[in-house]
Amino acid sequence: MAHCIVAEAEAILDKEFSVLDKGFVRLVDYMGSDARIVQSARVSYGEGTKTYRQDQGLINYLLRNEHTSPFEQVSFTFHIKMPIFVARQWIRHRTAKVNEISGRYSIMAEEAYIPEKEHINLQSDDNKQARSDEMVSPEMQNKVIELLQKDQERSFETYKELLDLGIARELSRINLPLSLYTQWYWKIDLHNLFHFLKLRLDKHAQYEIRVYAEVMLEIIKNVCPMACEAFENHILYAKKFSKREVEAIKELLAGKPSPLEGREQAIFEEKLR
Numbered sequence: 056m057a058h059c060i061v062a063e064a065e066a067i068l069d070k071e072f073s074v075l076d077k078g079f080v081r082l083v084d085y086m087g088s089d090a091r092i093v094q095s096a097r098v099s100y101g102e103g104t105k106t107y108r109q110d111q112g113l114i115n116y117l118l119r120n121e122h123t124s125p126f127e128q129v130s131f132t133f134h135i136k137m138p139i140f141v142a143r144q145w146i147r148h149r150t151a152k153v154n155e156i157s158g159r160y161s162i163m164a165e166e167a168y169i170p171e172k173e174h175i176n177l178q179s180d181d182n183k184q185a186r187s188d189e190m191v192s193p194e195m196q197n198k199v200i201e202l203l204q205k206d207q208e209r210s211f212e213t214y215k216e217l218l219d220l221g222i223a224r225e226l227s228r229i230n231l232p233l234s235l236y237t238q239w240y241w242k243i244d245l246h247n248l249f250h251f252l253k254l255r256l257d258k259h260a261q262y263e264i265r266v267y268a269e270v271m272l273e274i275i276k277n278v279c280p281m282a283c284e285a286f287e288n289h290i291l292y293a294k295k296f297s298k299r300e301v302e303a304i305k306e307l308l309a310g311k312p313s314p315l316e317g318r319e320q321a322i323f324e325e326k327l328r
């Protein structure tokens with residue numbers, strides 16, 4: 056089988072899926088599908104796709120056993136628009152090919168992110184890198200939005216003033232906020248996309264990048280639904296246990312109490328929830 060065309064994927068190609076207040080994800084192109092994964096895995100036997108159940112079984116087997124290279128045979132090009140602070144986290148995923156809009160070349164659009172009221176939270180007490188789950192008062196929500204908007208407007212005024220003075224675009228932009236929207240084309244193979252999704256769908260990832268990951272998983276389900284199902288089963292919702300935690304599970308199965316204590320026991324319980 057040469058070129059993979061998947062009807063469900065063709066139907067959503069080029070469609071903008073909204074994320075945050077002004078962002079989006081758009082699938083520009085895809086190469087391969089579930090069929091390509093099984094086809095490339097079976098190449099050593101000279102066999103192609105078989106029945107639906109056999110293909111599904113093979114894809115499950117491959118992911119469960121971390122035989123990941125057939126998943127690298129499927130790739131995607133996305134067009135993504137996201138705030139710069141999200142892009143800074145995103146760019147740490149080094150296995151993608153990226154081409155970003157240039158603020159040296161283009162005049163940046165006056166588009167910055169303002170969080171929705173229900174996503175404005177105080178600093179978490181127990182996690183130095185996260186927000187608390189508690190909602191803040193409506194007065195506080197309004198105050199935060201007002202402060203953010205005021206700052207964004209002020210930095211855009213400076214930007215426009217510098218441009219009007221004829222200052223180079225590459226210099227005029229340097230005080231623009233991290234909330235400014237940027238755009239890029241992002242090309243990645245399925246194995247590395249699963250790695251990105253595992254990390255960025257995790258509840259410890261920042262909400263503003265997690266929502267992009269959620270949309271992207273839904274998009275790629277149209278291209279390779281079997282692989283996505285296997286990913287959810289063996290990677291996304293699977294749990295990793297330490298040696299001591301495995302010993303604790305054995306004790307629990309034998310009807311004995313867990314030998315773990317304190318923070319170690321708390322982490323263990325959190326994993327079992």
Ligand SMILES: Cc1cc2nc3c(=O)[nH]c(=O)nc-3n(C[C@H](O)[C@H](O)[C@H](O)COP(=O)(O)OP(=O)(O)OC[C@H]3O[C@@H](n4cnc5c(N)ncnc54)[C@H](O)[C@@H]3O)c2cc1C
Pocket residue numbers: 147148149150151247250254255259260261
């Ligand atoms: C919740 C969360 C919090 C984070 N907090 C911080 C933070 O506070 N500060 C911070 O700096 N970062 C932070 N990060 C970023 C994190 O440390 C990683 O840089 C990021 O998640 C990318 O992971 P990766 O390197 O596995 O991914 P990729 O770059 O996509 O790489 C995928 C895999 O390829 C291999 N690989 C790729 N490039 C190389 C290479 N050059 N050498 C060797 N192996 C390579 C590795 O096995 C790697 O796991 C955070 C990430 C998350 C998800």
